[in-house]
Amino acid sequence: MVQLQLLPVGALLMFAIEFYHTLAHFMILSGMRMLPRKDLIRIRYYFLVDTFSVMASTALTGRFIWLTCLQVVQHLFYFITWEQSYMAKRIVDWSSLDWFKLKGKGGLIVSRMLSQMDSFLSTMFDMTVHMCMMYAIASAYLDVTGVLVAVLVTQAALYIVIFNPKFAWSHPDSMPAWVQRRIGTLALQYD
Incomplete structure (x- = not known):
């Protein structure tokens, strides 16, 4: 009886977490909100949090197991080789x-997509996995009200983390001075 009452709340929270990951990846992909490299290096554990959310969503729904396996391999590779392998750098x-x-702006999504197709596709794959998890959770456990509440929870989380002026998340064209001072060099040389 208790499990039946907790299940919708858990599903709502998992949907919100998957939606948060989807939007966070989209913001990075589009250049809407990003971190300086020195701050990004410190959030290595995000790859584990991201992976555990997908694993929990799969355990909850039993769907998209093959996507989860691919995503786990991808994220464990980046976590294990963080700041060591060429691909992670x-x-x-x-x-x-x-x-x-350091590379110039010139059309955020298109120029970034063309400059590093592997990074673009990797991020798109990750976004797609999170969207599939959202679909699986919503179709199995949530009604429209549950989805709307999850969207509001996600909105609050975005404001607390990604749009918080105390954190270094910024748009490339509107970085506060203290964030600009955190900009350094890239790990690799590019053409």
Whole structure:
């Protein structure tokens, strides 16, 4: 009886977490909100949180197991090789505000997509996995009201973390001075 009452709340929270990950990846992909490289390096554990949310969503719904397996492999690779492997350094460079400062802006999504297709596709894959988890959770457990509440929870979380002026999350064209001072060099040399 208690499980039946907790299940909708858990599903709502998992939907909100998956939606948060989807929007966070979209913001990085589009250049809407990003971190300086030196701050991005410190959030290595985000790859584990991201992976555990997908694993929990799969356990909750029993769907998209093959996508979860691919996503787990991808994220464990980045977590284990963080700041060591060529590919991990590329994804950190490409996802940072430093990329725009040092490589130029020129059409955020298109120029970034063309400059590092592997990083773009990797981020798109991750976004797609989170969207599939949102679909699986919503179709199995949530009604329209539950989805709307989850969207509001996600909105609050975005304001608390990604749009919080105390954190270094910024747009490449509107960085506060203290964030601009955090911009450094990229790990790799690019053409």
